Amino acid sequence: MDNFQAKLKIGKILYLLVLLTLAAIFLLPIAMLVLSSFKTSEQIYSPNFTFIPDPFSLQNFIDAFNKINFPLALFNTLYLAFFNIIGVLIASSLAAYAFSAVEWKGRDLCFSITLATIMLPDIVLLIPQFIFFKSLGWYGNMLPLIIPYFCGLPFYIFLLRQFFISIPKDLADSARIDGASEFSIWKDIYLPLSKPALLIVTLFQFLITWNDLMKPSIYLINEHQYNLSLALHQFQSKLGGAQWGPLMAAVLIMLLPVVILFLFSQKYFVKGITMGGLKES
Amino acid sequence: MQRQSDMLQGVANFPKTFLLCYIILSVLKVSKLNKSYGSKLVLDEIDLEISDSEFLVLVGPSGCGKSTLMRILAGLEKDFSGTINYKNKDLTTLSPKERNLSMVFQNYALYPHKSVFDNIAFPLKLKGLAKKFIEERVCDIAAKLSLSELLMRKPSELSGGQRQRVALARALIKNPDIFLMDEPLSNLDAKLRVQLRQEIFKLKSMSKAMFIYVTHDQVEALTLGDRIAVLNDGKIQQVASPIELFDKPANTFVASFIGSPAMNLIKGYKDGVILGFRPDPVSLVQESQSDLKFSGSIVNIENLGNEIIIYLNLDNYICEGAISMKLKTTAKVQGLFETYQQQKANSEKLINIEFFVAESLLYYFSELNNKLLYKGFSNESN
Numbered sequence: 001m002d003n004f005q006a007k008l009k010i011g012k013i014l015y016l017l018v019l020l021t022l023a024a025i026f027l028l029p030i031a032m033l034v035l036s037s038f039k040t041s042e043q044i045y046s047p048n049f050t051f052i053p054d055p056f057s058l059q060n061f062i063d064a065f066n067k068i069n070f071p072l073a074l075f076n077t078l079y080l081a082f083f084n085i086i087g088v089l090i091a092s093s094l095a096a097y098a099f100s101a102v103e104w105k106g107r108d109l110c111f112s113i114t115l116a117t118i119m120l121p122d123i124v125l126l127i128p129q130f131i132f133f134k135s136l137g138w139y140g141n142m143l144p145l146i147i148p149y150f151c152g153l154p155f156y157i158f159l160l161r162q163f164f165i166s167i168p169k170d171l172a173d174s175a176r177i178d179g180a181s182e183f184s185i186w187k188d189i190y191l192p193l194s195k196p197a198l199l200i201v202t203l204f205q206f207l208i209t210w211n212d213l214m215k216p217s218i219y220l221i222n223e224h225q226y227n228l229s230l231a232l233h234q235f236q237s238k239l240g241g242a243q244w245g246p247l248m249a250a251v252l253i254m255l256l257p258v259v260i261l262f263l264f265s266q267k268y269f270v271k272g273i274t275m276g277g278l279k280e281s
Numbered sequence: 282m283q284r285q286s287d288m289l290q291g292v293a294n295f296p297k298t299f300l301l302c303y304i305i306l307s308v309l310k311v312s313k314l315n316k317s318y319g320s321k322l323v324l325d326e327i328d329l330e331i332s333d334s335e336f337l338v339l340v341g342p343s344g345c346g347k348s349t350l351m352r353i354l355a356g357l358e359k360d361f362s363g364t365i366n367y368k369n370k371d372l373t374t375l376s377p378k379e380r381n382l383s384m385v386f387q388n389y390a391l392y393p394h395k396s397v398f399d400n401i402a403f404p405l406k407l408k409g410l411a412k413k414f415i416e417e418r419v420c421d422i423a424a425k426l427s428l429s430e431l432l433m434r435k436p437s438e439l440s441g442g443q444r445q446r447v448a449l450a451r452a453l454i455k456n457p458d459i460f461l462m463d464e465p466l467s468n469l470d471a472k473l474r475v476q477l478r479q480e481i482f483k484l485k486s487m488s489k490a491m492f493i494y495v496t497h498d499q500v501e502a503l504t505l506g507d508r509i510a511v512l513n514d515g516k517i518q519q520v521a522s523p524i525e526l527f528d529k530p531a532n533t534f535v536a537s538f539i540g541s542p543a544m545n546l547i548k549g550y551k552d553g554v555i556l557g558f559r560p561d562p563v564s565l566v567q568e569s570q571s572d573l574k575f576s577g578s579i580v581n582i583e584n585l586g587n588e589i590i591i592y593l594n595l596d597n598y599i600c601e602g603a604i605s606m607k608l609k610t611t612a613k614v615q616g617l618f619e620t621y622q623q624q625k626a627n628s629e630k631l632i633n634i635e636f637f638v639a640e641s642l643l644y645y646f647s648e649l650n651n652k653l654l655y656k657g658f659s660n661e662s663n
Contacts, residue, residue, distance in 0.1 A: 103359070170386045170390040171390055171392060173357050173386075174384065174386060174392075175392075175403070176357065176376070176377045177355055177357075177377045177378075177382065177384045178403050178404040178407060178451070178455070179377075179378045179404055179407040179408060179455075180378075180407050184407065188392075189392060193393065193394055
């Protein structure tokens with residue numbers, strides 16, 4: 001018995017060691033980022049590499065703030081995030097409601113087609129979408145970054161449908177008898193009962209919009225429209241070659257809200273990833 | 282309720298002239314209703330007429346189609362054939378909203394995120410009525426169902442009985458023409474069920490609406506219903522008053538479904554006839570020359586205190602399962618019970634007993650289609 005417990009203990013220690021090593025590997029670039037943002041540019045480019053910044057400097061942050069219009073880029077990002085989130089919440093939950101609470105012919109086929117579009121890589125749609133939006137005269141406008149989300153995203157539709165299926169059908173039937181329209185069942189019964197799922201969608205979409213570089217860089221022309229990630233991109237391109245110090249400082253500032261958000265909402269992220277798999281469709 | 286069950290006890294002694302005759306002033310008329318799920322026919326040519334302020338119970342074993350019938354009446358099911366008429370208005374294709382009916386669900390179907398007040402007020406809020414009027418109505422109905430103290434609570438903070446009362450209140454507030462109740466008491470324990478049955482009686486006296494009540498529990502059916510429709514395999518077997526149902530079951534299904542223990546059915550007594558008799562008017566002594574004599578060996582005895590149920594395997598005749606007989610606990614019966622227990626303990630041979638059934642209490646069913654041929658003496662044929 002003692003022998004067995006000793007083995008169990010060794011197993012646990014080994015397991016922990018592996019996890020710690022993996023965590024260290026993943027954390028290293030972030031640690032480099034954090035430490036570099038406090039180094040002077042001489043230190044960054046010096047052939048004698050040191051981990052700890054010496055001297056400890058805040059100059060990079062000052063430079064970063066001077067080079068990009070931080071408040072405006074932040075406002076643009078939040079502006080996009082707000083409308084994207086509102087868009088996906090309304091459109092995806094409406095579609096999910098139609099796919100779960102209402103019975104109609106061809107429903108399951110339509111749902112399968114919706115699901116199939118998850119497999120389509122975004123990059124494939126890039127050019128056709130660009131041509132389409134340009135023909136509408138939306139090039140150089142924020143609309144192509146907002147309007148598509150009001151059509152819902154298949155992943156969220158799937159996620160919410162799975163959640164809606166778990167709501168007893170008798171509630172919808174009872175509301176129908178009470179005199180509710182389908183719209184008011186969606187609004188008064190399904191949405192209030194799906195707060196956890198809606199929160200997951202909100203978090204996911206916030207992250208996606210916050211990090212999005214591809215679409216803003218395609219559709220936005222004027223600097224005053226730039227979101228944070230596109231503004232950061234200027235460090236690399238505009239001045240010819242990267243200014244690593246200020247870039248690291250700016251990236252750190254951009255990363256912080258996401259890290260804080262994740263710390264507080266970790267369990268919802270995990271739930272969101274596992275939700276689709278656990279409930280039968 | 283007690284009175285009604287007493288009436289049922291003595292139903293066999295009721296002269297036929299006393300049997301209630303219902304003059305049906307039909308208001309809700311269901312004709313030729315068919316519904317199938319895939320290839321399975323769930324409802325088969327249902328015809329039903331229900332009059333105003335009548336309490337009709339739909340009863341039958343699970344899977345007989347009673348809940349489906351109710352959902353069709355509510356407007357919650359599509360893809361069926363047949364018509365539903367209410368006061369000469371065709372309801373068949375109307376949405377639930379347009380039918381002015383209320384429904385109480387087996388699982389209460391209260392909105393979990395709304396308070397008791399908001400749950401009860403929901404139907405009126407959807408009608409867009411004035412806030413003050415809604416408040417008055419809710420408080421009024423809550424008081425009638427003793428829910429006044431609970432109005433601010435969420436359904437999760439209520440007991441099962443309280444939840445069902447909230448569901449009743451929500452159904453009542455609309456002033457519906459038709460109340461639909463889908464096994465509303467089946468999730469409650471026996472004591473609460475009796476209490477809530479009283480609430481439903483109260484509800485019935487408060488409202489002039491028509492009640493349609495689905496249950497698989499025959500006690501509920503017999504105690505609540507003005508009339509009872511017995512369903513099996515998607516077909517209506519019989520629609521009648523509780524007393525008539527008990528006294529004159531239309532076929533062997535109704536005979537064995539209504540009454541507990543079930544009616545004994547024996548084959549091979551006469552050619553082409555199934556003989557039936559209820560377990561309680563059985564006697565261990567011969568009271569009249571015309572009494573029929575049977576004998577059999579005891580399989581099991583259940584002691585209910587004031588009554589004893591004896592199960593036996595009948596000699597000479599074929600029947601499904603054991604024959605049951607319900608006897609008042611007399612000294613003789615008690616003695617029988619004790620002998621049986623002793624013999625069982627010593628695993629001796631089973632006791633064989635004789636018993637008698639008065640001819641007037643016998644039912645004769647056709648072996649061909651299981652329908653009732655006549656009851657009692659053959660010359661009194663129906």
